[in-house]
Each structure stands twice: as structure tokens, then as C-alpha cells.
Amino acid sequence: MNWFAPIPLSIKLPLLVAAMMVLVGTVASQQVLRSLAQVQDARIQELARMHVEGLSVALGPLVLRHDIWEVYDTLDRATQGGEGRRMVLTAVADERGRVLAATDPKRVPVDSDIASLAGDAVALDELKVDGASPVLSLLAPLTYQGRNVGQIASELDVADLLLERRQALLLLIVSNTIAIGLLSMAGFLAIRKMLQPVTTLARQMTETNGEPHPIPTSEIPQGDGELARLARTYNSMVGAVAAKAEAERRLAERERFVALGRLSSSLAHEINNPLGGLLNATDTIRSYPDRAEVVRQSTDLIDRGLRHLRDVTRATLDQNRIATKTRELTPDDFEDIKLLIQSEVSRQELDLEWSVDPVAVTEYNVPAGPVRQIALNLLLNACAAAGQTGRVGLTARSREGSLTLQITNTGSGMPEAALDRLLGDGPLSFGGGVGLRLVRELARNLGGAISHSHENSVTRVTVSLPTSWEASYAQE
Amino acid sequence: MEHSISRRTLVGTGLAALMAGRARAQPVFRFGLTPVFLDNDAAVIDGLRHALSSGMGREIELVQRRTYQEITGLLLERSVDAAWLCGYPYLQHADLLDLVAVPVWRGSPRYQSYLIVGTEDRAESLTDLQGGTHAFSDPDSNSGYLVTATDLRRMGEQVEGFFSRSIFTFGHRNVVRAVADGLMRSGSVDGYVWEALEVIEPGLTARTRVIARSEWLGFPPVCARRDSLASDPVQALQTALMSLAETEEGRQALRSLQLDGFRQATPALFDGIADRMRDMDP
Numbered sequence: 095m096n097w098f099a100p101i102p103l104s105i106k107l108p109l110l111v112a113a114m115m116v117l118v119g120t121v122a123s124q125q126v127l128r129s130l131a132q133v134q135d136a137r138i139q140e141l142a143r144m145h146v147e148g149l150s151v152a153l154g155p156l157v158l159r160h161d162i163w164e165v166y167d168t169l170d171r172a173t174q175g176g177e178g179r180r181m182v183l184t185a186v187a188d189e190r191g192r193v194l195a196a197t198d199p200k201r202v203p204v205d206s207d208i209a210s211l212a213g214d215a216v217a218l219d220e221l222k223v224d225g226a227s228p229v230l231s232l233l234a235p236l237t238y239q240g241r242n243v244g245q246i247a248s249e250l251d252v253a254d255l256l257l258e259r260r261q262a263l264l265l266l267i268v269s270n271t272i273a274i275g276l277l278s279m280a281g282f283l284a285i286r287k288m289l290q291p292v293t294t295l296a297r298q299m300t301e302t303n304g305e306p307h308p309i310p311t312s313e314i315p316q317g318d319g320e321l322a323r324l325a326r327t328y329n330s331m332v333g334a335v336a337a338k339a340e341a342e343r344r345l346a347e348r349e350r351f352v353a354l355g356r357l358s359s360s361l362a363h364e365i366n367n368p369l370g371g372l373l374n375a376t377d378t379i380r381s382y383p384d385r386a387e388v389v390r391q392s393t394d395l396i397d398r399g400l401r402h403l404r405d406v407t408r409a410t411l412d413q414n415r416i417a418t419k420t421r422e423l424t425p426d427d428f429e430d431i432k433l434l435i436q437s438e439v440s441r442q443e444l445d446l447e448w449s450v451d452p453v454a455v456t457e458y459n460v461p462a463g464p465v466r467q468i469a470l471n472l473l474l475n476a477c478a479a480a481g482q483t484g485r486v487g488l489t490a491r492s493r494e495g496s497l498t499l500q501i502t503n504t505g506s507g508m509p510e511a512a513l514d515r516l517l518g519d520g521p522l523s524f525g526g527g528v529g530l531r532l533v534r535e536l537a538r539n540l541g542g543a544i545s546h547s548h549e550n551s552v553t554r555v556t557v558s559l560p561t562s563w564e565a566s567y568a569q570e
Numbered sequence: 571m572e573h574s575i576s577r578r579t580l581v582g583t584g585l586a587a588l589m590a591g592r593a594r595a596q597p598v599f600r601f602g603l604t605p606v607f608l609d610n611d612a613a614v615i616d617g618l619r620h621a622l623s624s625g626m627g628r629e630i631e632l633v634q635r636r637t638y639q640e641i642t643g644l645l646l647e648r649s650v651d652a653a654w655l656c657g658y659p660y661l662q663h664a665d666l667l668d669l670v671a672v673p674v675w676r677g678s679p680r681y682q683s684y685l686i687v688g689t690e691d692r693a694e695s696l697t698d699l700q701g702g703t704h705a706f707s708d709p710d711s712n713s714g715y716l717v718t719a720t721d722l723r724r725m726g727e728q729v730e731g732f733f734s735r736s737i738f739t740f741g742h743r744n745v746v747r748a749v750a751d752g753l754m755r756s757g758s759v760d761g762y763v764w765e766a767l768e769v770i771e772p773g774l775t776a777r778t779r780v781i782a783r784s785e786w787l788g789f790p791p792v793c794a795r796r797d798s799l800a801s802d803p804v805q806a807l808q809t810a811l812m813s814l815a816e817t818e819e820g821r822q823a824l825r826s827l828q829l830d831g832f833r834q835a836t837p838a839l840f841d842g843i844a845d846r847m848r849d850m851d852p
Contacts, residue, residue: 163739166753200752
């Protein structure tokens, strides 16, 4: 029945109704035919019984006397009557089964064995018009004055009964076909009409490119029936889904700003730290303007400090700007990320392990924006999880045809709720950020996969990203 | 033909009614009939009765029985006044019976016995029928039994041993039916009856074939007890039979019977049958 499953409900149910009507019609026809067969069987049995009883009365004394001629004459005269048309052959035998006479003596000669004629004959009560043969064979005892004095074998022509049965069957088939056809069509249309709201609902749910749309008011059934309530409930759900999506979008946006806030904080440290040195350098220059060596060293210091500030500023700007760009990933992006988390690393006195394979990074032509976002979010989480004097690491290399980013950190493992956001598609639990869910969606959009492990107090999150064209192919 | 018979029968019935009025005072004459001829045709029987009743001037009751023996017995015990017998039972009781008249068929008071088979049967003589089934008419019939039985006796055979089975149908027409329908392979039948059937039921005789004819033998006679031959009723019957050809009603009856008339005869007419009877003596 697998072939039946894909058929729409709006077709399936009317078809089932039509099939039920065909079934009912067939069963009803079968009952009619069975009744007709029973009537015919009763009729033929009654006729045969009258035939046998009549012959028994007429032939009893003649059979007792073995009066061949009188037996034949009686059979011959009986054959001339109306019953003769039904009885195509009748043979009468004595008690030993030796034929005394038959209505067709050439076929059943005198003194022949009646068993040769009655090979497939049945008793009176078992006589049935079974449709296999237009001629029935009957073998009955010839009873006279309470004792069996011989046997009567008859062949009954039931061709007319079979014809009657065939005509009845034909009539039933034709009439039932017409009636069932009309009823099935009416049933089909009625059920289809009744299921129209369901069809509309299904279309609204499936043909909206992943974004459900409410059912137009004009297509909602009148009244307060189940289908009308269903349509209204659906419309309410569509509104709720849209509101939820909007809330999630806003939450994601906010998460980005939260991350930026944390970055800004780091950035302030990053800027503030060299500022003291820079200001000292300017004081030194003011104090010793005539000491060229001191001025040169102070100027170099200022230059390095300003360049550092410039790099930090550029990286921050890039982080916020690149998201929508389609530039491909380069090793410099990882340098930026390293720069961005440097303040967090320094603040928490973390041990940073950094390993980026430049060939692998450029080999896969993956877009820079999403990868930077993924790496930054995971690293910031790793820094937070590692705690003071912990260890954080990033490895970017090629493995099994993918660009593999592996972010590790020491410390306790990721809580269950965080894992759900990173690895699952279920609804977001109350509280907590959406940064990890953002990582998951970004990785999925790139056609990638995320895995997680926690061994020996080291949490390891691995993101595998295919080439950009493989990702496109996978998304199609 | 049926239309003609019906019209004439009506005329005959009218005449009979007139005669009956005249003969009401006379006792009923009982006339026995064997199945020797077309006894299945009510019109023929009725025509004969009316013709004889007119000729005798008295009412006639035709008495029919299934076998020759029954009719012969009725005659011997005086239950009938006269009877149309066969030559064989006449000779069996020749000491008590006497001849009243003998029918004339095709110009002669003689007839033959026929041996018949189905048209598809290849037999050409009685010898070819050995081992088959056979239909006789009556054990007291000359043509329907005695002739074939004596032929077999002359061949050194017995009926019981020669045929695998033999039956009596108690009617010459029945013999023809039995053979035509294939119930029996062969049959012994009155030649006069077979010829008469060929005229009125050609479809029946067409399914049979005559393979042997006996010598000409005395036609079945009308007999009365010897001691009542001279009585008025029997004499009246004799006169009426002799005069049948003189009235239209009588001629109609004769035509129905396909006979020329009746005439007197001597026992010598039945010598051929007597010879066969002697051959049958053990």
C-alpha cells in the first residue's frame, strides 16, 4: 500500500468512498445471485422430485415385473409432456442396476449398466445448478410400496436456468455499474467538496516556501463547524509562528550586539592598555625633545601602539561589516579573530593554542563572514568556559575533503541546554543566548556539520565545512 | 384425411343414432377386438362400431383387452359374442370356435409376417439377428410371434437362446415403435399393420426396414363360439360384415382399416399357420 500513501487526502478519501460503493454493490449483487441460485436449486430439486415420484408411481409395478416395453412406453409418453423438455434423458434400471428402458434407447441400451450413465450423478437433495454444465445428472431410487425396486437416472437440461443466471448477472453488472458509477461520482464530488477546507489548509501549509500563510477569510467555511474552527486555529497558529520567528530574529540580533558588547569591552582594554604607554611616550618626547635617540624610540613605540590600535579597530569593523559580504576566507581572517579574542585571552590569562593551515583555509572557497562569526562565537564561549588560566585552542585544517575548525577548551563541559542549542533544532529553552544556535544555523547554511566531545576535561567542538559548490549542491 | 374422416364420422354417428332408436329393444352385441390392427385410433374403432351397429340393427359394444389371451378367454367364456382374433388362437381353440368372416386385404384374405430392423442395421436375414434383442407382439399372435418362433425352430434354435432378450409389446404398432426408437434391434410384426402404418404414419415406418417376409398366411379372422354361430346376433354380424362395402358408412370403415371387405372362409385358409403350430410342438 506504499503507492497509496502519497496520494492526497482530497483524492484518497473520495476514492475510498467510491471503492466502498463498488464493494457494497458487488456484495449486494453477490447476494442477489446467491438467492437466485438458491431459488433455481430449489426449483430444480422440486421438479426432479416430482419427476422421480411420478415415475415411481407409474413405473413401480412395471419395474417389478421387468416389463421393458411398458416402462419404455410410459417414459416415452412422459417425455412428450412439458416435463420432457427439462428431462433430456431418463433411464430406469432394476434393483441390480440393469437398465430396463431409457427415453433414448440408442444411447442407453436395454440391459446396460446404469452406473455407466450415472457416473457423475448426484442424489436428489444434492442437485444444484452449479454453472459448470448445462446438463445435470440425477440418480434416485425407484421406490414402490415402501421398498426400492430399481433406480432412476435422469439428465436435466438446465441451460435455460444458466442463461437466466447469466442474464441476471449481466443485468446486475450493467445496472450496478450505472448506479455505482453515479453514486460513486456523487460521493466523490461530495467528499471532495467537504474536504475542500482541508485541501486549502494543506496547500497553505505546504506551498508557502517554508513560511506558512493564513487562510483567506473567504475560504474559511461558514458557521462553527470543525473545519471552520480548524481553519481559524490554523490562522492563529500562523500568527503565533510569525511572531515567534520575529522574536527569534530579534533575539539573534541582540545576541550579536551582546557579543559586540563583550568585544567592545575587550576593545576598550585593548585600546586602554597601550594608551598609557603612548601617553608616556608623548610625555617622554615632550621631556626630552632634544634627545634624538629617546624621541626615536618613543616615536617607534607610539607608531607600534597606533598600528596595533588600527589593527584592532579594522578587525572590529570587519567583523561587523563582513557578515553580508561573500568574500572568501583567507588566513588573515583567522588573524583578525585571534586579535579580537586576544584581550579576552589576556584578561583571563588563558593559554591560547592556535594552528591554522593557510592552504586548507583558502582551498575550500568558503565565505569569510559566516566562518568568522562561527569561530568567534565558539572561541568566546570557549574562553568563558575555560575560566581563569585555562586553555583555549583553535585548529583549522583540511580533513576528509572538508575544512575542519576545531575549537577546544579546558574546564567543565557544555551544559545540556547549550548542547541543545548547538546540536539540535528544538525550540530554544527559556533563558540563555542564541549564539550557539546562530553557529548551528550558519554551519547548516554552509552545508556543514557540527560535532561535540568532552574527554579528559577538554571540550572539543568540531565544525566541518564543505566547499562552497558542494554546499550549494547539498542545499539544492 | 382427418377432416374427411371427421365429416364421415359425424354422418355415421347420426345414422347410428337412428339405428340405435330402432335397435333399442335388442340386447347389446359385445364384439371383442384384439390389438391385431390399428386399435390405437379411436376414430377407426368408432367408425367400425357405427358401421356394424348400422348393419346389424343393434347396439354394439366393442370390448378391447391388452392381450390376445384375454380376448380369447372372454370369447370362450361367452363374455363377448364374437371377436376379431388371430389365426393362431383360432386354431388353438378350433374345437370351440368357428369362423364368422375373414377380412380381404389387397384382394386376398391373406397377409404376411414381417421381420423388421432399424434402418441403420445391416442385418439381411433372421440369422443375422442372433444375439440381438427382439420385440414380439403377443405370444398368441401368428405374425407377431409364431412365424419367427417357428422359423427359429426350423433353424434348430429357440427364441430364448437365439436372442439376447425378447419382449412382448402387446401391439403391432408398439413393435414398430420399439424397433424404430432403437429399444429393440429387431421385431416381428403383422405385415398388414406395417403397410397400413406406412400410409398413416410414414415417419414411423421410415425408421424401420423389412428384412424378411413370411409366406402368405390366413388373415386374422372374426370368430364366434361354434355353438353360437347360428344364433341371430352372430348371423347378423356376419351379414353386416359381408355388407360393409355396400354402405357409405361401411366403406368408410373399411377405408379406415385399409381393407377391401369381409368374406366367408374355410379352416383350410389357416393351414399355413397350422403347419407352423405343428412345428412348434415339442
